[in-house]
Amino acid sequence: MRTHALVPSLLLLGALSFTAACSSGSDSSSDVTDADGRPGSSATPSPVRTVDPSKIKGLRIVSHSSEQSSCPFATSYPDVPGAEAMTAAMRKDVEKRLTGFRSGQCEDGTPGTPPRELNISHQFLVASGDVLGVRLRTQDHSAAASGLSTTTYWYDGKADAYRTALGLVAEGSRDAFITALEDRLKGREGVDAAALDDTFSDPASRTAALDDMAITADGGLRVNLDRGEVGVPAAGALTVVLPRKTITPWLSAFGQRVQRQTMTPSPSLDLGVPHTSTPTAPAPTASGDDNTDCKKVTCIALTFDDGPAAPETATLLTYLAQYKARATFFTVGQNVAAHPDLVRAEARAGHEVGNHSWNHPDLTKLTPGQIAFQLNRTSAAIEAATGKAPTLFRPPYGAVNARVKAATTLSPVLWDVDTEDWKYPDADKVARSVITKARRNGVVLMHDIHPTSVAAVPQILRTLSARGFHFVTVSHLRATL
Structure with missing residues (x-):
């Protein structure tokens, strides 16, 4: 477990020389993830249309x-009402990868070896009419070759019914489709050629x-083929795009509907089930700035x-509002995109909204362009939600180095108390x-996904309030010390 002293938690203000970052959360440089979620491409041929996940009613990520730096993993996939069979397929695949990773890296890893990382992120391809498509992108640094693989779920x-990717093509047309691919x-x-x-x-x-x-x-x-699928690993991932004129006669009835909904999306997604509205945040608007003087109170x-x-x-x-407590939320960009209303509620209630990257990778393993992409894209989503x-x-x-600091003007924040709530x-x-670990001017790490x-939280707020603690944001704590 990594521990962090008070000084770096509060005073890592990033007072170094920073290079300019991208202006809008995207970057066309060759070392940045492209619009389709694959790294290393400066231009995406025939791009897949983007989807606004906040429009999907009842969506849960x-x-x-x-x-923990010795066991670094982050996984995510969407749970959409009405698509339970697809959710189950994604859950099965994600849990299998995560179980294998934790068994090998976190439990049986060789002491002294550099930690390897597992990251599974998601991207909506279509969420329109009666069709839903999701891509999961897996980066497994404990795997062979690049460890990068992608899978689409339909x-x-x-x-x-849940469909595999090949379900887009009619069974009677698959031989012709395969011949065209070859x-x-x-x-x-x-x-x-032999492997193909x-x-x-x-x-x-x-x-x-x-x-x-x-x-x-x-x-x-x-069509995306993972590295080493039909070629030598050095060839990397391979992409083939079959034009509309060629592919349309080969599509299944489902594939044809996916094609229509992709080219001309319907106003909403309707999978034939009643939607249960997501509970809205009842947090009130904050009444003015926080005037707590942390020099005088705990x-x-x-x-x-x-x-x-x-x-x-x-x-x-709701719990924080009951105790008039303020907190800092370090949000993940892909979740901000799915639930901007919750981020907006955080800000209106007087809480601070910080950046925790787009999909939770170890930033120290990325290039400067990739770091900037991760942080700028998330900052743009936060600003769009909160203004x-x-x-x-x-x-x-907690992984930060000079390259990470140089890629952003944001100030890094670590912690003093690690609850390890992801583990327990x-x-x-x-x-x-x-x-038991609370102390004056401390920074506590928790996760609101659990x-x-x-x-x-109610027990924490009740007990520490009785002991005279005041709950403030990180920026307020820094400013008043």
């Missing part, structure tokens, strides 16, 4: 992560290899990472951890 609301792949540098034939001739191998396909904005079909800063989460964040805001850009960021796993889903244990962590 299932997240899990650690803040849901057919009309048939109430024609475009053969002759490419690094492609192994073996992979596409066997039905099981074919389905496994063709697990990432999506309709492009102009109606074509984009202050402490509660911080919550990885949210917002529905309904956990809304519940937490104010953040000034603080918490590096995932026990509300009483989490509460005791904070109460129901048990949120359930611990």
Whole structure:
């Protein structure tokens, strides 16, 4: 477990020489993740249309992560009402990868070896009419080769059925489709013709290899093959785009609906189930600035990472309002995009909203362009939700170095008290951890994605308030010391 002293928690103000970061959370440089979630491309051919996840009623993002540098992982996938079978398929795959990673890296890892990281993030491809498409992007640094793989999951609301990527193509047209793919792949540098034939001739191998396909904005079909799938690893990941004119006759009835909904999206997603509205945050608007003088009274800063989460964040805001406590939320960009209303409620209640990257990677393992992309994209989402850009960021796993600091003007924030609430889903244990370790001007690390962590908050607020503690934001704590 990493421990952090008080001085770096409060005074890491980033008073170094910073380079200019990207202006809007995106970057066209070759070392930045492109619009389709794949790194290393400066221009995305036939891009997949972007989806606003905040329009999906009842959406819940299932997240899990650690803040332990020796066991760094972060996973997320969406849970959409009506698409339970697709959610179950994603859950099964994510939990299998996470279980294997934690067993090998966190429990059986060789002491002294550099920690490896698992990161699984999500991207909506289509959420319109009666079709839903999601891509999961997995970066597993404990795996062979690059450790990067992508998989798309599809849901057919009309048939109430989960579909694999190959379900976009009609069964009777798959031979013609495979022949067209082979024609475009053969002759490419690094492609192994024998491996290509073996992979596409066997039905099981074919389905496994063709697990990432999506309709492009102009109606074509984009097929992504992971590194080493049909070629030597040095060739990297391979992409083939079949134009609309070619692919349309081969699409299944479901694939045709995906094509229509991608090119001309319906106003909303309707999977044929009644939507349960997500609880809204009842937090009131803050009454003026916080005038707590931390030189005269005992202050402490509660911080919550990885949210917002529905309904956990809304519940937490209710608890904080009951004690007139202020906190700092270090939000993950892909969750901000899904629940901007919760981020807006945090800011209106007088809490501070900070940046925790777009999808929780170890920033020290990224290039300067990738770091800037992660932080700028998240800051843009926060500003869009609240009207104010953040000034603080918490590096995932507390991992920060000179390259990370130089890529942003945001001030890094670490912590003094680590509740390890991601490891121990026990509300009483989490509460005791904070109460026994609380000290004046301390910064406490918790996560509002865990129901048990949120359930611990009333006991924390009640007990520490009785001891004379005042709950303030990190910026207020710094400014008044």
